[in-house]
Amino acid sequence: MAVVRATPADPTPGLLVADPDSGDQRALPPELGPDSLAVLSGPTFMYSNATGDVPPGSIGGLVHLDTRLISGWRLTLNGGELLVLRASTIDHYSAQYVLTNPELPGLPPNSLGLRRLRYVGDGFYERVELVSFRLEPVRVELRLAVDVDFADLFEVKSVVRDRSAEIGRDHAPDGSELCFSYQRGDFSAQTRVCCATPADRVEGDELVWEIELNPRQEWQLDLHVPLPPGMGVVEPVRGDIADVFHGRADDPLRRWVEGRAVLRSDNAPLERTVRQSRDDLASLRLDLEVKGQRILLPGAGLPWFLTVFGRDTLITAYQTLVAGPALAKGALLALARLQGETCDDFTDEEPGKILHEVRSGELTRSGQKPYGPNYGSADATQLWLILLSEYWRWTGDDETVRHLRDNALAALRWIDDYGDRDGDGYVEYATRSPEGLGNQCWRDSPDGVCFADGRIPVLPLATCDLQGYTYDAKLRLAELCDGPLGNPTLARRLRDEANTLHERFNRDFWIDERGGYYAVALDGDKNRVDSKTSNMGHLLWSGIVPPERGDAVVRQLMSPDMFSGWGIRTLSREERLYNALGYHLGTVWPHDNSIAAMGLARYGYRAESNRISLAMFEAAEQFGYRLPEAMSGFDRERLLFAVPYPTACSPQAWAAGTPLALIRAMLGINPVDGRLVLDPDIPEQLGRITAGRVRAFGEQWEVEAIGRSGHVRLQAS
Numbered sequence: 001m002a003v004v005r006a007t008p009a010d011p012t013p014g015l016l017v018a019d020p021d022s023g024d025q026r027a028l029p030p031e032l033g034p035d036s037l038a039v040l041s042g043p044t045f046m047y048s049n050a051t052g053d054v055p056p057g058s059i060g061g062l063v064h065l066d067t068r069l070i071s072g073w074r075l076t077l078n079g080g081e082l083l084v085l086r087a088s089t090i091d092h093y094s095a096q097y098v099l100t101n102p103e104l105p106g107l108p109p110n111s112l113g114l115r116r117l118r119y120v121g122d123g124f125y126e127r128v129e130l131v132s133f134r135l136e137p138v139r140v141e142l143r144l145a146v147d148v149d150f151a152d153l154f155e156v157k158s159v160v161r162d163r164s165a166e167i168g169r170d171h172a173p174d175g176s177e178l179c180f181s182y183q184r185g186d187f188s189a190q191t192r193v194c195c196a197t198p199a200d201r202v203e204g205d206e207l208v209w210e211i212e213l214n215p216r217q218e219w220q221l222d223l224h225v226p227l228p229p230g231m232g233v234v235e236p237v238r239g240d241i242a243d244v245f246h247g248r249a250d251d252p253l254r255r256w257v258e259g260r261a262v263l264r265s266d267n268a269p270l271e272r273t274v275r276q277s278r279d280d281l282a283s284l285r286l287d288l289e290v291k292g293q294r295i296l297l298p299g300a301g302l303p304w305f306l307t308v309f310g311r312d313t314l315i316t317a318y319q320t321l322v323a324g325p326a327l328a329k330g331a332l333l334a335l336a337r338l339q340g341e342t343c344d345d346f347t348d349e350e351p352g353k354i355l356h357e358v359r360s361g362e363l364t365r366s367g368q369k370p371y372g373p374n375y376g377s378a379d380a381t382q383l384w385l386i387l388l389s390e391y392w393r394w395t396g397d398d399e400t401v402r403h404l405r406d407n408a409l410a411a412l413r414w415i416d417d418y419g420d421r422d423g424d425g426y427v428e429y430a431t432r433s434p435e436g437l438g439n440q441c442w443r444d445s446p447d448g449v450c451f452a453d454g455r456i457p458v459l460p461l462a463t464c465d466l467q468g469y470t471y472d473a474k475l476r477l478a479e480l481c482d483g484p485l486g487n488p489t490l491a492r493r494l495r496d497e498a499n500t501l502h503e504r505f506n507r508d509f510w511i512d513e514r515g516g517y518y519a520v521a522l523d524g525d526k527n528r529v530d531s532k533t534s535n536m537g538h539l540l541w542s543g544i545v546p547p548e549r550g551d552a553v554v555r556q557l558m559s560p561d562m563f564s565g566w567g568i569r570t571l572s573r574e575e576r577l578y579n580a581l582g583y584h585l586g587t588v589w590p591h592d593n594s595i596a597a598m599g600l601a602r603y604g605y606r607a608e609s610n611r612i613s614l615a616m617f618e619a620a621e622q623f624g625y626r627l628p629e630a631m632s633g634f635d636r637e638r639l640l641f642a643v644p645y646p647t648a649c650s651p652q653a654w655a656a657g658t659p660l661a662l663i664r665a666m667l668g669i670n671p672v673d674g675r676l677v678l679d680p681d682i683p684e685q686l687g688r689i690t691a692g693r694v695r696a697f698g699e700q701w702e703v704e705a706i707g708r709s710g711h712v713r714l715q716a717s
Contacts, residue, residue, distance in 0.1 A: 143208050
């Protein structure tokens with residue numbers, strides 16, 4: 001009988017998965033329609049269609065701390081659905097829906113105007129305003145149908161377990177409140193729908209108002225769903241809905257934004273894109289208390305990833321250091337406090353390892369899912385060391401680096417003792433958990449790493465990006481050892497190890513055929529996994545590519561098979577599994593392109609770096625100045641406009657961080673010996689760029705550049 005070997009598509013052959021239907025099903029269609037809207041604040045969001053409704057069975061609803069508190073929320077008038085005239089978010093936490101009625105029994109079309117205002121703060125709030133344009137009095141029935149399933153977010157993405165028999169109801173007879181409750185083991189949840197204007201009757205889980213309106217008469221209803229406190233809840237906006245919408249309520253977001261760097265440009269779309277990125281990063285903030293210390297850092301993205309991630313959080317913090325060090329410091333401290341301490345097969349935890357993802361829903365808290373936290377990431381540990389170094393370069397904060405000394409040394413030990421699974425000098429991955437991820441690099445879908453002919457490689461895998469990150473991390477840690485860590489002996493050892501890795505990597509991963517390029521990985525038999533991927537851009541960013549191979553790598557990345565016109569594809573069109581709509585098989589990811597752009601600039605390929613930057617900014621215009629998690633890889637010259645990836649997160653943290661990273665690459669701004677050094681190459685289309693309140697070394701700086709000239713000067717605080 002042939003032995004079945006582990007692959008990313010089947011990482012634990014022979015091990016039974018407790019619930020095979022609860023896996024990550026990212027290919028689900030967007031049931032709420034292309035005009036769906038979300039309001040969010042920290043780990044809370046309400047996701048609905050364009051009328052403001054959440055149809056039962058959709059991916060929408062009110063989710064708080066990974067638990068869906070509302071799964072259906074439908075407003076009808078005389079038994080009919082409403083028509084949307086226009087709907088839009090106002091701020092990330094608020095939205096407005098302007099509606100009217102279709103033709104209904106006893107009610108001609110457009111007889112009534114209806115407006116829904118909602119926001120998420122310390123609770124979910126919605127105001128329904130109704131006005132009659134009839135010339136005579138009219139009587140209408142307004143009905144709100146509420147569904148509650150208390151689903152774990154992992155289930156929302158796939159198959160929801162029916163909890164209906166376990167959900168209790170204690171609705172107020174006077175119509176002032178619907179109350180749902182659920183408890184299983186140690187996990188409990190409650191949803192209360194509170195009405196300022198009590199309903200005339202309650203029918204099951206529906207609230208019904210009988211409303212009489214004279215001509216031009218207005219009617220108003222306020223609804224409130226309280227939210228329990230918990231990990232990640234940011235200081236919310238509070239107040240009357242009208243005050244929130246008109247900016248009269250105290251808004252912690254505005255206070256946070258006022259302290260950030262400010263960018264001005266001759267190019268208005270560039271300014272708007274950066275402003276949107278700033279607001280999106282603010283909306284994704286999580287306010288954590290980690291082992292007694294309060295820390296702010298960005299969650300990964302709406303709707304699936306409003307939680308702490310290792311890789312996503314670290315890359316976002318790196319991208320945004322040019323705007324200030326607060327997020328970077330928060331990420332370093334939070335992830336250090338949750339660093340692996342023991343070996344646990346179920347969660348892939350190992351001593352010194354930086355986590356992959358943290359969840360707090362029922363499936364995690366009951367032990368069915370390994371996310372409390374999960375450590376299934378082979379690159380977060382190196383990225384943590386890279387961010388520690390970059391944070392120090394921008395701040396000169398010796399104290400924080402020394403405070404994190406033991407964490408840094410533990411991360412190094414993980415790389416050498418656990419990351420290198422077979423002692424061959426390369427970091428590899430293979431999960432030991434029946435619920436573990438098959439791919440533990442950024443290309444983490446089951447087919448994200450494949451051969452050119454479409455075969456899925458056997459585990460463990462040593463992907464090229466992991467080796468580049470490891471090379472960079474060791475050189476950076478050597479710099480810290482020569483500086484605030486005061487360990488020159490270790491610094492010498494690390495440089496020797498990095499040089500050896502550089503030599504061996506460029507021997508083992510380089511492929512001379514097809515114009516010369518780097519394999520995406522070595523498989524479990526040390527075969528080169530020979531597909532051409534965007535990971536080559538990560539190699540430039542890490543500096544592991546010898547200068548003499550720079551031209552070949554850049555030609556590959558910018559070739560028509562790799563560069564769509566909107567950005568570098570994750571997989572070349574030459575490869576058998578190429579799919580313009582495949583998650584890692586041909587899509588264009590903004591964060592991936594920002595890493596490539598920084599790498600190209602590092603090697604002196606400024607024109608190519610700028611080509612990526614301009615394409616990204618032009619794409620952002622097509623998505624309301626917000627870059628999504630991923631775009632489809634269709635050719636720009638053929639389709640003329642950018643096409644979204646069907647289920648991309650938006651906003652998404654490292655997509656929001658991309659514009660700042662691209663601007664840094666164009667400005668050529670870097671911290672050197674306690675000062676900022678500028679080497680600009682600004683495309684003519686963008687004109688002059690000015691950045692104020694740039695924080696470095698405890699000071700504020702102003703940066704201005706046009707073309708290839710510019711200056712940096714200290715700015716009064």
